[in-house]
């Protein structure tokens with residue numbers, strides 16, 4: 001058995017490593033699935049809203065046409081109930097037993113306002129996002145009409161484009177599974193941490209034994225890191241297959257792009273795991289450290305939902321370089337750029353940055369592992 | 378490198394762990410084909426010496442040469458000729474017995490085909506045939522130590538370090554291990570064997586170094602060590618009656634180093650001599666004290682150790 005198969009076998013059979021790197025993200029994906037499939041159903045259903053049909057509403061250029069367009073046909077987004085004034089609309093929402101998500105009204109100054117119902121209900125956020133998307137698309141249309149005097153909504157081909165600015169409108173569901181995949185990619189770093197930590201001559205009996213063996217350092221380190229990478233990427237592929245085919249989540253035909261991102265991302269996090277393994281700590285502590293940093297970086301990548309997203313965005317604004325050092329964030333961005341845009345250019349740029357990060361981290365790990373002799377063992 | 382070069386040549390090695398001086402100007406020369414014993418109590422520096430020789434530890438002073446060549450952390454040509462059986466069982470918990478031996482052998486032998494043969498031989502050598510597909514956790518202490526040995530010797534090294542391979546091992550496994558080591562030496566390997574069990578070292582080793590506090594106290598064959606210290610046998614006699622006159626007569630003998638009377642048991646430590654037992658019994662006859670059973674025990678390495686260091690070797 002050579003160093004590669006040995007690492008492959010030992011890591012795959014190491015229960016705590018596989019639990020953290022493999023089962024944990026899989027369980028997480030399943031939990032997301034349970035939590036968000038209800039939400040996705042809400043996304044598929046038209047949303048009940050009240051629209052204040054007054055003079056201001058009719059005066060807003062293109063608004064009534066937009067509302068008509070999205071509240072009819074196959075691809076119906078809204079089910080509209082008209083009210084003559086705001087008071088009536090408010091009454092309908094308040095006493096509609098949660099039927100209406102809120103009401104749309106145009107202020108005397110001509111601004112479109114959405115008054116949402118704040119009471120909790122299943123799918124509330126998703127429903128409100130649908131209304132927000134409609135308002136957004138209207139504002140785009142309005143801007144088009146303003147720029148092209150005399151144009152009507154029917155003549156504005158951008159209208160449909162405006163609703164689907166992106167190649168695939170991101171659904172909440174897909175976003176959460178991207179988060180899960182990003183998080184899983186961080187967690188699979190544990191394979192490299194466990195594998196490399198075992199090679200340390202100063203802190204592991206097996207490591208000392210390997211160090212006095214007849215193989216140069218790189219002939220031991222490289223196969224181990226290689227095996228850790230194969231397991232990391234393999235785990236992610238299984239995870240992707242599970243989410244795509246077992247849970248049946250659609251990724252808009254971008255599976256190849258996602259695979260490419262997982263391949264580069266796994267290299268970066270494997271390098272990260274290897275670099276953690278050369279820190280002067282006990283082996284058990286290293287695995288905890290890898291998992292801990294993975295969770296922390298995922299937090300700063302906004303992988304835990306809206307709160308975490310805000311933190312991630314403000315961090316990215318304050319310190320853009322931190323984004324480049326955070327594989328979780330880079331992967332999340334890359335997922336979105338392949339999902340939303342037809343071109344792969346932006347994702348490619350991110351992948352190049354990730355690959356560079358991987359090289360630097362591998363370098364650090366190799367540097368830390370070159371030492372064979374220690375003060376004490 | 379010449380034929381006369383010692384296999385191991387350590388000069389003036391000094392190793393400190395913070396305040397503790399683990400090796401104190403330590404010298405060691407081991408020739409081709411020897412079974413060399415490093416005998417010393419726990420903490421005397423045996424493991425430290427091996428780890429310095431293998432370049433696992435830094436040291437503040439001294440030189441290490443193997444087969445006449447300086448040993449460095451990257452001397453892979455030298456490392457390939459060495460086998461090591463560490464004090465702790467150091468194997469992969471996730472691999473079976475066979476996989477473990479194969480893996481550690483792969484650090485020395487690249488061809489899988491050749492390795493298969495070597496692994497088979499090693500498994501047979503340590504008698505783990507029926508346990509080949511077991512994980513280490515399933516093995517008893519003695520069997521795990523045998524696996525530890527197999528992992529160190531499968532690649533048929535020319536120089537093998539055994540660091541206390543028989544600690545916490547049942548007598549049956551222990552005898553198998555000792556017999557195995559003799560076999561390796563017969564096949565031409567040079568052996569370095571550390572232990573704090575003097576009987577073992579005395580039985581097994583062709584030459585012995587007694588270590589204490591990181592220093593070499595004495596080096597030689599067991600017989601040479603005993604001869605050098607001038608201690609003779611210990612005579613034990615069951616007297617018919619406890620008689621102080623008998624003790625006085627014994628203490629008067631020229632070769633008596635120490636004599637005690639405990640109940641009716643008389644113990645006499647003699648200096649080296651050919652007549653000791655006869656002299657003791659003659660003296661008893663002279664004072665008219667009858668006796669029953671008589672034992673005479675040749676000196677042990679423990680006596681040598683006591684003589685040289687003033688402390689007992691046994692824990």
Ligand SMILES: Nc1ncnc2c1ncn2[C@@H]1O[C@H](COP(=O)(O)OP(=O)(O)O)[C@@H](O)[C@H]1O
Nearest residue numbers: 376377394397399418419420421422423424425
């Ligand atoms: N890692 C360490 N840190 C500090 N002192 C140590 C360390 N390892 C060994 N020592 C000390 O060095 C001395 C020699 O230890 P060691 O070589 O293990 O002895 P032996 O193998 O003969 O039992 C002892 O006093 C021991 O306490």
Ligand SMILES: [Mg+2]
Nearest residue numbers: 423424425464
């Ligand atoms: Mg020791």
